[in-house]
Amino acid sequence: MAKDSLQIAVAGVSGYAGMELARLLLHHPALRGRPPVFVGRDPDAVRLTAIHPQLADNNGSAELMVEPFSWELLKERGVDLLFLATPHEQSRGWVPEALAQGLRVVDLSGAWRLRGHEHRAIYGFHDADAALAEQVQARSVYGLPELHRDCIRKAKLVANPGCYATSIILALKPLLAAGWVDLDRGIICDSKSGVSGAGKAPTPGTHFMYAADNLSAYAVFGHRHMGEILEQLGIEESQIIFTPHLLPIPRGILSTTYVTFEDAKEVEEVDACFKEFYAASPMVRVFSPGKTGRGSAHLPQIQYSVRTNYCDIGFQLAKDGRRCVLVSCLDNLLKGAAGQAVENMNLMCGWDEAEGLL
Amino acid sequence: MAKDSLQIAVAGVSGYAGMELARLLLHHPALRGRPPVFVGRDPDAVRLTAIHPQLADNNGSAELMVEPFSWELLKERGVDLLFLATPHEQSRGWVPEALAQGLRVVDLSGAWRLRGHEHRAIYGFHDADAALAEQVQARSVYGLPELHRDCIRKAKLVANPGCYATSIILALKPLLAAGWVDLDRGIICDSKSGVSGAGKAPTPGTHFMYAADNLSAYAVFGHRHMGEILEQLGIEESQIIFTPHLLPIPRGILSTTYVTFEDAKEVEEVDACFKEFYAASPMVRVFSPGKTGRGSAHLPQIQYSVRTNYCDIGFQLAKDGRRCVLVSCLDNLLKGAAGQAVENMNLMCGWDEAEGLL
């Protein structure tokens, strides 16, 4: 796929992740002069800036249209790579056809992230052609560059990870890969997310009066990101608890994760474990603690990572060297959605992983 | 102490807990017509409403003064009971003298909450008379009515609990008292508090630009409420982790606490355990889950308890019946400070525990 001929399309630009995706693609150095084809389900073409006035600039964006979706249109425009920022069910239906049309796909929904039937159950997919769906599923690559960089490069279908899942998997994977974690003691992931994670539909739970000045836990023992967390970490449901909470802020996730090591470690060992694991990962920032690994001056916090594509990871180690508190932060719309999707595009196109994201 | 002759005094009314305390006492049915004596360290008397314009009403409050503190003044005014909403060190210094003067004291600081020397170390107290301090300490009652109601009634000195500690102790005590908790698996308390908990002093951490649109963990493995949690629950530091976070809201605490039971329990058993333990406690609300104990419709959230004196407690039980997520909420300035102080006064004076608090 030569850089100068690549044509991108985006379906589902009306949501928050779609808006961020549009913004990133319109400013992406490798796509200069070749804006994405935006398509939606509205039967009439509508200006992109009528949907997202924030995207208006005096640089041409005011002329961009969101056009009625059709496979013909994508073919006509010579689209090579399609981003789907569409609901799960829609992505589940469209992807087989997109692949059949020779398109490469980055799907931001949860439709193609899960191998295990038991994990997929929560989505309640109804596949028109179950056998085809299994074939497609088998070709899908879980789009977490830090874990699957090489497969993503060659993938036809990349299933972009969930926002909570990204923050948790990136915090835990280095320690699990090192074989340090005492899984019998159980892992606790206490996560907190801004309201944009709940989507753009006006609901009682996204009403300002509900979310503001509040904090609430939800989907305890039942959030659908659990499946990807288990599959990517290679652990069992009995070994981890994941509790999401709704924060009164527009965007950002902070996950506080509690693990116990089988053997006592030094702060420097833990730090080195993260640093080595992410040495080649431009979008992870490891926060090294001070000499003692105690105190909180060097922990990530939401405002450090929000509006960036970084996942920030820090930790504090108990004096016993075994109990460890991990803090990981990211912007749920960027590293947790649109930014990571662009990262995947970069890999698929042979560009620098962080192109257009720093 | 006859209802019609009780005279209250409040020292340290300028902070947020002091403001709420003043508000509650000025509206307390048993104190009608006999406003507290307000004293402070300012050498000049100053109007209460100059410090807290919010307290102004067209009902006489505009005339109330905060007068320069002296023991003579308290004696002159016939003060029986003194609230200290003062910094730890100041409470540590004043209480022995207050008791010597025959005053009963409710101290909102951390000065007299802790029996164990090792837990007190974090406060760095320098007692002028160490032997006297130990005597005073020995007479101090930890002012959590749900645990120490009878002792509080007769106490000369009540050490009002910390805000985080109240939310955690009330969530855990019934389960620990029942002997259900597997302490080898460890307890995790992931707590989140509004900014008023950080006090009124303008600091980098209370600046709007730091706190707003943010979430940060702090004092990991090192918060000074840990001592009271351990002492009141009768557990060891190695059995519990407590991680506080700063929420971008003015007030309210939500603690998410993770325990493992030694034996599997039914949802109804857990519910009954809480209901029975708090049957006689007017300021605790137990949220019963639905039939399955799953879903989050019946969990406490911050906006249900903020600006009330309630501590709300709910839970979700894993399918295995052993792993349990507790959610407890309260207003850090009310049940976590001034409201609980009034509750203690009510008990000390033989009034209804909830008088002036519903």
Added chain:
Amino acid sequence: MAKDSLQIAVAGVSGYAGMELARLLLHHPALRGRPPVFVGRDPDAVRLTAIHPQLADNNGSAELMVEPFSWELLKERGVDLLFLATPHEQSRGWVPEALAQGLRVVDLSGAWRLRGHEHRAIYGFHDADAALAEQVQARSVYGLPELHRDCIRKAKLVANPGCYATSIILALKPLLAAGWVDLDRGIICDSKSGVSGAGKAPTPGTHFMYAADNLSAYAVFGHRHMGEILEQLGIEESQIIFTPHLLPIPRGILSTTYVTFEDAKEVEEVDACFKEFYAASPMVRVFSPGKTGRGSAHLPQIQYSVRTNYCDIGFQLAKDGRRCVLVSCLDNLLKGAAGQAVENMNLMCGWDEAEGLL
């Protein structure tokens, strides 16, 4: 109407104003032991605390039901006074029947506030019986106690004012009544309101992502509170501009109002004008400026009045003594809705105007 026999009913308790009304009535000293009859349009009775968990207390409120509305039910329960916290159109339809049934009514909607046909047009009322509607309208009293205290006492129907209108009318009336304002120069009312003013329905404009971290002007030259402002102040549309803005806060209104005096005044004169006008009004607090009337230390701000029933009024006078900036604040759900409704009830029942509101 004897105090000990009064029975209140509330229709439309599910909204924000309804919730505050329920809270106030349940704690009202004159209604102790006789909770309101709550009625709604749901065909099944539902617990009040299922709609508003915030209202739950361990004092009996958990048993209160919202019952299906019918005139028979109200009669059966011996209802004397009915609060309508219902949509405009519904209040417009119900009030004639309520009066026919001998009920006294406080209507929180805009249905009966306006005398002038031209001002009513914006509501688009379709009266089943236009002649009857006119008769009812003629009996309606605009429920602003500071202006119509005596009429309210005897009223059968009180039309509770709009929230913006209350903040503006109370700021301007004393100056207009004094004949000081140069109406040819025009009055500007720049008002800002919290999100609860937009109602409980989840809409794009009440989504957290829209309202948070934002400010927007709306309904410029077209807000429906304009009619009541004009009628109550006795001025023309050409003499005043009213611009509402949506603030990223749950509750509270601040109106900044600009007037020019025909003749130069001293700060003390302006202060005295307000103080005298509101001398008998317990729910208005006049903020006196310092000696110069310049500086902003003594201006109202939203957090002073929110969660109170006060309307706070302050001002700054230009050096020329003619240009005056008025700042008025109130809680849109209390003095701007439910609190003022209770104030009206107090007057209708011969109780103290501020009973249950301090």
Added chain:
Amino acid sequence: MAKDSLQIAVAGVSGYAGMELARLLLHHPALRGRPPVFVGRDPDAVRLTAIHPQLADNNGSAELMVEPFSWELLKERGVDLLFLATPHEQSRGWVPEALAQGLRVVDLSGAWRLRGHEHRAIYGFHDADAALAEQVQARSVYGLPELHRDCIRKAKLVANPGCYATSIILALKPLLAAGWVDLDRGIICDSKSGVSGAGKAPTPGTHFMYAADNLSAYAVFGHRHMGEILEQLGIEESQIIFTPHLLPIPRGILSTTYVTFEDAKEVEEVDACFKEFYAASPMVRVFSPGKTGRGSAHLPQIQYSVRTNYCDIGFQLAKDGRRCVLVSCLDNLLKGAAGQAVENMNLMCGWDEAEGLL
């Protein structure tokens, strides 16, 4: 000044405007590979990312230091252009020396914006050499590109405008330039700003508990931006009132400005007036109203312009065609400070005005 040799320095990077300036300059296409020299008053060099963790990226920024300021250091590094994001008094003292050293300067403070002595009084400058200060003042160009583009290109000293002033001047200038405004009727500017405008110092007024859930007017008839507004618009103090308010949001300004036209205008005429005036201005976006010029769908709001360098301007016209409400929005840290400073740099260096700002 050849593009490939330009060396920038920034003094005062520790504040909010300084942080945004650093971010913009580090990503500026024309400065690639040549990061600014950052200087401060700390006697020791300190990492930029220790002051602003948000600026850390895996792209080299972590190595950047803020070095102790000295003229020698600037000379040594070959600095051509110096940004001062320093307090007023410091800028007042440093600029004469900087010019003497042959540096070009963009000063973000209020030190050099004002020609009139009477307007400068509010800053209370104490010039060491008053005659020199007057000479420097005479060479200073007010850095509003939309008004002074050509002078800025050649300027040695650019005085970057105040944030409020930018929002007000840009809204009013086209109408005043057209001679349409009836100045006898007076102009009202009701402005609202996020908390970052109050600076980074922790003060009672920037405490989260003061600013959150609040709105307050301040500096009524006494804000120091008034001088620049008067000078740039060529009007008298008696012809305009400017009232700033503190919004509970991190950043963004919305100014609602009220003018009366001498003669009735059509909506299209007003729209054309703005469009023509700003035809060559890439950083102003004019929001055209719909056919009637009524309704608010097409008004700017804070979230459209925040985190951009645009000033958005819209309006609503009364039916009489004479009374006009202007709404202008910008990000106080970008178009109101650091972004406009970069715009000025672009002009001074002969680059595209919007380079690095879209």
